[in-house]
Amino acid sequence: xxxxxxxxxxxxxxxxxxxxxxxxxxxxxxxxxxxxxxxxxxxxxxxxxxxxxxxxxxxxxxxxxxxxxxxxxxxxxxxxxxxxxxxxxxxxxxxxxxxxxxxxxxxxxxxxxxxxxxxxxxxxxxxxxxxxxxxxxxxxxxxxxxxxxxxxxxxxxxxxxxxxxxxxxxxxxxxxxxxxxxxxxxxxxxxxxxxxxxxxxxxxxxxxxxxxxxxxxxxxxxxxxxxxxxxxxxxxxxxxxxxxxxxxxxxxxxxxxxxxxxxxxxxxxxxxxxxxxxxxxxxxxxxxxxxxxxxxxxxxxxxxxxxxxxxxxxxxxxxxxxxx
Amino acid sequence: xxxxxxxxxxxxxxxxxxxxxxxxxxxxxxxxxxxxxxxxxxxxxxxxxxxxxxxxxxxxxxxxxxxxxxxxxxxxxxxxxxxxxxxxxxxxxxxxxxxxxxxxxxxxxxxxxxxxxxxxxxxxxxxxxxxxxxxxxxxxxxxxxxxxxxxxxxxxxxxxxxxxxxxxxxxxxxxxxxxxxxxxxxxxxxxxxxxxxxxxxxxxxxxxxxxxxxxxxxxxxxxxxxxxxxxxxxxxxxxxxxxxxxxxxxxxxxxxx
Numbered sequence: 417x418x419x420x421x422x423x424x425x426x427x428x429x430x431x432x433x434x435x436x437x438x439x440x441x442x443x444x445x446x447x448x449x450x451x452x453x454x455x456x457x458x459x460x461x462x463x464x465x466x467x468x469x470x471x472x473x474x475x476x477x478x479x480x481x482x483x484x485x486x487x488x489x490x491x492x493x494x495x496x497x498x499x500x501x502x503x504x505x506x507x508x509x510x511x512x513x514x515x516x517x518x519x520x521x522x523x524x525x526x527x528x529x530x531x532x533x534x535x536x537x538x539x540x541x542x543x544x545x546x547x548x549x550x551x552x553x554x555x556x557x558x559x560x561x562x563x564x565x566x567x568x569x570x571x572x573x574x575x576x577x578x579x580x581x582x583x584x585x586x587x588x589x590x591x592x593x594x595x596x597x598x599x600x601x602x603x604x605x606x607x608x609x610x611x612x613x614x615x616x617x618x619x620x621x622x623x624x625x626x627x628x629x630x631x632x633x634x635x636x637x638x639x640x641x642x643x644x645x646x647x648x649x650x651x652x653x654x655x656x657x658x659x660x661x662x663x664x665x666x667x668x669x670x671x672x673x674x675x676x677x678x679x680x681x682x683x684x685x686x687x688x689x690x691x692x693x694x695x696x697x698x699x700x701x702x703x704x705x706x707x708x709x710x711x712x713x714x715x716x717x718x719x720x721x722x723x724x725x726x727x728x729x730x731x732x733x734x735x736x737x738x739x740x
Numbered sequence: 741x742x743x744x745x746x747x748x749x750x751x752x753x754x755x756x757x758x759x760x761x762x763x764x765x766x767x768x769x770x771x772x773x774x775x776x777x778x779x780x781x782x783x784x785x786x787x788x789x790x791x792x793x794x795x796x797x798x799x800x801x802x803x804x805x806x807x808x809x810x811x812x813x814x815x816x817x818x819x820x821x822x823x824x825x826x827x828x829x830x831x832x833x834x835x836x837x838x839x840x841x842x843x844x845x846x847x848x849x850x851x852x853x854x855x856x857x858x859x860x861x862x863x864x865x866x867x868x869x870x871x872x873x874x875x876x877x878x879x880x881x882x883x884x885x886x887x888x889x890x891x892x893x894x895x896x897x898x899x900x901x902x903x904x905x906x907x908x909x910x911x912x913x914x915x916x917x918x919x920x921x922x923x924x925x926x927x928x929x930x931x932x933x934x935x936x937x938x939x940x941x942x943x944x945x946x947x948x949x950x951x952x953x954x955x956x957x958x959x960x961x962x963x964x965x966x967x968x969x970x971x972x973x974x975x976x977x978x979x980x981x982x983x984x985x986x987x988x989x990x991x992x993x994x995x996x997x
Contacts, residue, residue: 487904490869490879515899519881522834522866526873531835531957534864547961553861556757557764560962565955601878602908609902616900622996646997664919665901670753670860671775671918679996690753696969700994702986708974717972718989720982730983738991 419450420504421568424497424511424520425469425477427458432465434619435512435572437472437579442572443510444473444580445539446546451475453504457496459486466590473580476589478504484597487604488516494523496595501528503593508568514618517571530567537576537676554670554693574619575676610663615649617666622648622679625668625695628655629684629705629724636662638728639683645735651675651695653685669694684724687712704728741793741888741910742848743784745817746841746855746867749801749808750774753860762962773808776856778923779916783886784854785816786921791888793851794818800840802826806939813934814926820939828944833956834862838870840954843947845875850911857882857915865915872913880906882917 421443425436436454443452454469454477456462466477480496497520501509509524511517513535525532537558538549546568548561563569617623624643626636636650643650651673652666668675670690680698685691687703687710695701696715703716704727713719720727751757752770759765773781784795796819797812799805809820823840825832845853853872858865865881872879884903885896888910897904898917926934944954975982991997 515882518865519869522864522869523873523879525835525866526838526870529835529957531833532864532866533958534866552863552963553751553757553764554863555966557759557963557965559960560964561958561960563957564959565957602880602906604904605907606905607899607902608905618900663901664917665898667918674863679990679994689756693753697966700990700996701969701972702990713974714971715969717994718986719972719974720979720986721974722979722982726979727983730980731986734983734987735997738987738997 418505418507419447420506421447421450421452421508421510422500422504422506423452423454423469423474424509425454425456425465426512426514426516427465430461432468433512433514434579435514435574436469438574438577439510439512439572440469440473441580442539442570442577443508445541445577446508446510446568450507453478453506455497455500456480457485457493459483462592463590470586470588470590471582471584474588476591479590479592480595481592482595482597484600487607489600489602489604490519490523491600491602492597493520495597497524498527499595500593506567508570511571513571513573521569521571525569528567530569531563531565532569532571533561533563534571536570536572539577551674551697554674555697556693573676575621610665615647617649617651617668617673617675620649620675621677622646623651623675623677624648624681624683625651625653625685626656626661626683627653627685628659630656630661633661635725638725638732642681642728642732645732645739646679648677648679653688653691682712682716683728685712686710687715741788741791741851743788743793743795744848744850744853745777745780745784745795745797745812746853746871747777747781747797747799747808747812748774748856748859749799749805750859750861757965759963759965764963771804771808773811774856774859776858776860776916776918779918779920780854780856781812781815781817782921782923783916787852787886787888796821798841798844799823800825800837809939810934811926813937813939814930815924816930819937822939822941823947824941824943828951829954831956831959832954833958834864834866834870835957836954837867838874840944840947840949841867841871842874843949844942845871850875850877852888852910853913855913855915857917868913868915877911877913878908879913879915880908881915883914884917884919886914886920
């Protein structure tokens with residue numbers, strides 16, 4: 417059997433996403449002595465990105481360059497990645513559980529009639545068996561899964577499996593492969609940037625989330641400022657989204673995103689069970705709420721009972737001091 | 741237009757999860773239509789009202805799944821199909837589900853299939869794209885707007901907060917994201933009418949499928965609950981002192997700053 421693992425890399429604004437490096441580390445966990453082959457689709461800078469994957473542990477990289485691969489489509493990337501799978505016949509495939517990963521991997525799994533374990537947060541190897549842990553019921557529970565036949569195919573949740581240290585002395589072959597992309601059944605006409613600049617919620621190490629207590633879209637401004645000082649992202653509870661204080665894309669909870677940052681600061685969030693499901697596996701939780709009975713204090717490591725409009729600006733100033 | 745909705749029942753979002761012997765307790769649990777599938781039902785009804793045709797909701801489940809199908813019919817869907825696997829299948833995964841649906845759709849004329857972008861229980865988001873691939877039709881996931889004009893389909897797709905304007909054509913499968921619409925509540929006349937709407941029940945034999953072909957590719961070996969989070973410290977004193985203490989704790993005790 418082949419001991420080769422493909423890691424499908426992913427870029428955002430021309431830069432490899434961190435989850436790509438985590439996927440390389442995940443592949444190493446699955447087969448410590450296996451060969452890790454990075455796969456990159458795109459139009460520019462593939463060589464440079466490939467080199468970066470090698471620094472982070474890939475043994476070699478196959479790049480697929482085509483003008484139709486500039487933006488992701490399931491048809492385009494599907495054909496490109498399938499051409500590498502056909503040629504390499506890997507033992508396994510690892511990719512990040514991101515918008516692109518979620519969209520692309522089921523297509524490939526269906527084509528190959530293989531299993532696919534989505535959104536793994538941990539990987540253990542027990543003899544010949546690879547056991548994946550993944551959250552279910554939005555993190556209210558976890559399941560351990562194995563692949564019983566065929567390809568070991570997994571997407572990993574960002575921020576859970578640490579990337580290996582970058583080693584600038586590593587070298588490996590970067591092979592540019594020609595790829596035909598035909599019959600694209602969909603076109604991306606335009607992309608409207610709405611997401612907050614910089615850090616994506618699912619990959620953020622720090623999240624500042626606001627709830628109904630924030631009272632208005634304007635009320636979110638200090639939260640953005642706090643997130644900014646911490647290099648984090650802003651999220652929200654369903655209540656805040658329903659009240660139009662912010663976009664649904666920021667929603668954290670059982671509907672919405674499930675996040676596990678190092679630091680989660682819940683501001684004016686009461687802590688409904690659906691919201692807790694989306695964030696209670698964060699490493700450190702801070703709650704700021706004026707209601708001492710709020711449910712959020714039951715999961716918070718540290719709580720401040722007080723007016724968020726007073727507390728948050730003070731917090732920004734204090735953090736600025738220590739970051740200075 | 742022939743519009744189909746893939747529907748799954750899930751635990752009510754209010755439910756706490758209990759695990760016994762590596763299995764989730766479902767005794768006495770309230771089930772609902774998976775919230776993302778509700779967007780799919782609503783959108784199907786809206787598209788039918790605009791373009792004509794028929795909405796069929798399809799689920800794979802057991803006899804209790806009839807309840808969620810009736811709810812979808814009460815919202816306004818025209819027909820329902822329950823593929824009852826209770827007697828035939830012990831285990832299944834996304835491969836199994838997609839395979840069953842593929843067999844179901846084999847002889848159907850399909851213009852539009854809608855599904856939730858993810859189910860809030862298993863949350864793999866695989867079945868929609870897998871099915872589209874097996875049926876040889878394009879798919880677009882996490883949509884927040886859908887406009888159909890003749891064969892042309894214009895879609896807004898949510899990509900981690902950004903919006904992609906996607907153009908494709910019928911037949912297509914889409915998976916629905918929050919923000920697409922506001923699902924209606926079934927009206928009382930709707931509920932009355934739903935009782936008389938056709939609900940077809942099938943078993944895997946009826947789909948010419950063999951249990952062997954449906955053998956899952958993955959297996960769940962354990963289910964467990966995360967360690968209970970203990971309530972931490974609520975700080976005391978003047979607000980400015982609390983803020984200073986908090987920053988110091990985050991820096992020195994939990995080392996996240």
